[in-house]
Amino acid sequence: MATLHTTQYNDRVVLTLFSAGGEIIQLPTRWIARLSSQIGLTYSSNTVLQYAKNLKYLVDWLEATDRDEVVGLDDLLCLLNRVDIEDWLTSQISSGLARSTVRNREVVLREFLKWLSSRGDPDASGIYQRVYPTDKLIVKAPHKRVPKYVSVEEVTLLLRGYLNECERCFAHTLYDTGLRVSEGINLRLDDLPDPRLFPDGLKYLPLYVRGAKGRAGRAKERVAIISRPLLSRIRRYHSSPEYRFADRWLSSDPSKPVFLSATGLPLNYANVYKQLKCAAKRSELNPGKYSPHKLRHGAGYSILRSELGNDYTEKLVLLQESFGHQSISTTEIYTSIPAPLLSRLNTQSDVSDKYEEAKQIYKETFLPHHEHDEERGHYTRA
Structure with a gap:
């Protein structure tokens, strides 16, 4: 499984995502670092940490699936398509997670893919459109639960x-x-x-x-x-x-x-x-x-x-x-x-x-x- 490593650097925390083999997974780590630079402006520290954890869940799934060991995790992330994401989301729901939780994880993934597409990297060209051609999330929003009455x-x-x-x-x-x-x-x-x-x-x-x-x-x-x-x-x-x-x-x-x-x-x-x-x-x-x-x-x-x-x-x-x-x-x-x-x-x-x-x-x-x-x-x- 991947590891999310936390390092205290001066007055801020640096989050680094490592593969099961101990290698830094570059793309998620860079995105997390970008979010960390906006702590106090756009994001809270707890939000950034949760976003990092949500990406870790995706990486864990990629490492658990059959894949060519020669292809690195960063390359796999750039090759993701809609079927891959649907399979991952289905596996999350099948594991017993609430749909609302899985949908929240997908929201983070969608933002990560937007960032990948905006970098101008040819390896990730068009990845966002491949996965979200209509910009809509795959997991439907759960019905609002009625608040519990208490006498x-x-x-x-x-x-x-x-x-x-x-x-x-x-x-x-x-x-x-x-x-x-x-x-x-x-x-x-x-x-x-x-x-x-x-x-x-x-x-x-x-x-x-x-x-x-x-x-x-x-x-x-x-x-x-x-x-x-x-x-x-x-x-x-x-x-x-x-x-x-x-x-x-x-x-x-x-x-x-x-x-x-x-x-x-x-x-x-x-x-x-x-x-x-x-x-x-x-x-x-x-x-x-x-x-x-x-x-x-x-x-x-x-x-x-x-x-x-x-x-x-x-x-x-x-x-x-x-x-x-x-x-x-x-x-x-x-x-x-x-x-x-x-x-x-x-x-x-x-x-x-x-x-x-x-x-x-x-x-x-x-x-x-x-x-x-x-x-x-x-x-x-x-």
Whole structure:
């Protein structure tokens, strides 16, 4: 199999693709180097790394197929035709990969072939037109999956499976605000609204979100909404000893993360994902049916069935803005839900109060500090 080698050179990373025999595969390595030179301008470092991995998968397949060993991998890449690519894509799907994953790999391949054709190299002349005469991808776009609905009862049961308040508070935030996990992790104290600056009767306050899903690693900033009950819960969590006396930050440091682990360290996605799966298992829920992103979907439905907005269209616009969807077409996937549920969401008699919902979840799932028992650096219920 091919090897993707990473070398730290001054302040940047150099990626080199080697064949199974230890030879540098020149064309993919040059293309990757070209992408690397645009990190921070057009691409993020993670994007470039993923592109490199996707090309490695193609090279692995070429090395595994019967071929003339005299012909190098660079030459084979220049000789690719549409049948070859169709065979590779079919093998990827047959291996059990999701069509969306295979399509993403093909997108990278198409960009690589465009670059090959633009170099003026006679060996690669016309390769892009050979493979993509109509410029369309071979793997069809998968049908958009309907976001998973999650009820207040499920959220309450799930939160009870967490063993400490910091984890419960973070999960509740994902459900209340619809933040992505990365956005929740990136929240800082100065992002939270100061309730003293708003009228007492205001149920929801603006939440500044440092988005993490933008081009070239640049964050897309937006304003979401946060309910007062959740904000009260976060403030209460911040008064706990494990948060107040966490190393690295002063308690009033505006750059301090809003959420820390039970050991006072910054959160990461792997940590959040594992916590949720364990919480679901403790609550006797099917861990395979729950993920941090499902809580975001739950927040979407919570807005659609709430008192916010005068009609369904206004709710969708609010959902688009608070979720940071660039296009309303992305938000409209929430309309692809079963007709009985959709009709209920449009019935005023079934409208729920999102504020009362947040208040109920807070009341039924808050875990005071004296009910925590530290064991090996993690908190478990006494």
